[in-house]
Amino acid sequence: MDILNDLNSVNNDNLAVIMGFFDGLHLGHRIVIRTGTEYGLDNNCKTALISFKDAPAVILNKKNPQYILTYEEKIKKFEELGIDYLYLLDFDEKLSKLPASDYLKMIVDNLHPKAIITGDNHYFGYNRTGSADYLDIMQKEYSYEYYRVDSIKFENTVVSSSKIRSALEEGDIKYANFLLGYRFYIKGIVKKGHEIGRAIGFKTANIDYPENVIKIPDGVYAAEVDVDDKKYMGIVNYGSNPTVTTDKKKIIEVHILNFDENIYEKNIKINFLDKIRDEIKFKSLTDLKNQIAKDIKCLES
Numbered sequence: 001m002d003i004l005n006d007l008n009s010v011n012n013d014n015l016a017v018i019m020g021f022f023d024g025l026h027l028g029h030r031i032v033i034r035t036g037t038e039y040g041l042d043n044n045c046k047t048a049l050i051s052f053k054d055a056p057a058v059i060l061n062k063k064n065p066q067y068i069l070t071y072e073e074k075i076k077k078f079e080e081l082g083i084d085y086l087y088l089l090d091f092d093e094k095l096s097k098l099p100a101s102d103y104l105k106m107i108v109d110n111l112h113p114k115a116i117i118t119g120d121n122h123y124f125g126y127n128r129t130g131s132a133d134y135l136d137i138m139q140k141e142y143s144y145e146y147y148r149v150d151s152i153k154f155e156n157t158v159v160s161s162s163k164i165r166s167a168l169e170e171g172d173i174k175y176a177n178f179l180l181g182y183r184f185y186i187k188g189i190v191k192k193g194h195e196i197g198r199a200i201g202f203k204t205a206n207i208d209y210p211e212n213v214i215k216i217p218d219g220v221y222a223a224e225v226d227v228d229d230k231k232y233m234g235i236v237n238y239g240s241n242p243t244v245t246t247d248k249k250k251i252i253e254v255h256i257l258n259f260d261e262n263i264y265e266k267n268i269k270i271n272f273l274d275k276i277r278d279e280i281k282f283k284s285l286t287d288l289k290n291q292i293a294k295d296i297k298c299l300e301s
Contacts, residue, residue, distance in 0.1 A: 001079040003086045007050075007110035014045040015085070017113040017144075020122055021055050023161040024068030025077045027181040028119065032149045036117040037082040039147065045114055048085040049078060050107065059091045066214045068164055068184070100125025100134060108142045115145040121158075154179065171217040171275040183224070183271035186210055188252065190263050202292050204253040205263055207270075209238065216272070218250070218279040222299050225256050226269035233257045235295050236270060239279035257296065 018036040022029045033049070040047040058065045069077070078086050089095065098106075103125045107113065116135055124130035132148045139146040151158045159179045167176035168184060177183050188207025205225075209215065218239035225234040234254045241253065254270055276295055 001083050001086055003075065003088060005088060005090070007087060007089075007106060012046060012048075012085075013112040013114075015048045015111050015113050016040040016043070016045055016115045016117065017107065017111055018047065018049040018083075019051075019107075019116065019118045019124065020049075021051055022074070022078075023055065024164055024180060025074065025081075026068075026159055026161065026164060026179055028149075028152045028159045030081065030181065031152065032117060032119045033078075033081045033083070035147055035149050036115075039115050039117065040084075043114065046084040047082065048087060048111060048113075049083045050087045050089065052091045053088050054091060056091045056096065060096060065212045066165070067212055068161060068168070068180070068214055070187075070210050070213060073187070097126055100130025103130060104135070104138060104142070108144070113144045115147060117147040117149065120148050120150050121160075165214050168214050168216050171219060173216070173221065173272045173274050177272070183273065185269055185271045186213060186252065187267060187269045190266050190268060192264065202255045202289070203260070204237075204255050205268060207252045207254075207268065209250060209252055217275070220276045220279065220295055222273040222276055223254060224271040224273060225254055226271070227256070227259070227261075227263060227266065232259050233299060234270070235276070235292070235299055236272070237279060241279075255292070255296075257299070 016036045016039045018033055020029065020032060022033075025033075036049070037047050039045075053071070054065055055067075057063070067074075075086065095103075116139070118132055118135060120132050122132055135146045136148060151160070153159065157163065164176050164179050167173075167179070173184060186207070186209065188210070190205045190207055192206070216238060219237075221236040221238065223234045223236045225232045234256045236252060236254045238250065238252050240250050252270065254268075276298055280291070
């Protein structure tokens, strides 16, 4: 997969062009992308996906981004889904003021798409005036085929990135995972911690929570942990660990079951399964130790 930053980077008159931001690459997103890649295979053409480095709403509202996937993980998933050209554009002030008609013309003039594929709720251009309906109307004028992919629903609720972010913020990991079609995860380099876990018989691997990833509530979670291409069950605490420190900085601590290796400086992946309980400040380390033992029993049952 080639990663490009401007639309005139590839001279190709035979492209299936997919448009969207695709935060999280959930079940609905993957149907949109699969529609584009299958069109490419059926019509002997390459697949291009046009997106942005940051969500337009983040830039327009001057907010710190809180995404479901990190930038790096999102790119990996695009490649896994079979995209040939990934256009990651900067959503700057000039682009934010560009009318939908000019934005579409820019795509057509540079990429000459044979087909354009979007979800049914895709919007673009100044004040979001470009829509699926507009792309449908303009296909004759610009000689492309337009494919509108309907949103998918679960219990009459449209699967969306905003719905998944809300579920994660509320600690409803199972529901978020269902809508994603995979387990919400974070990756990080294992670093030295307070080593309190070692002292009470439950060693933990500590990693930083990625800055731009949506924050789950402080608490204890069941997880599957990937270490050196092997999978282990684990119990995760996310928070400031108030029993042992007054430091307010929040970290991820995972106790990996049936595992006793030195993994400092290694990259691990934590796949969240479910929330077990809220984070608690215990009166003593003994109380903390006893609760962790109960949490592990809950995980093993």
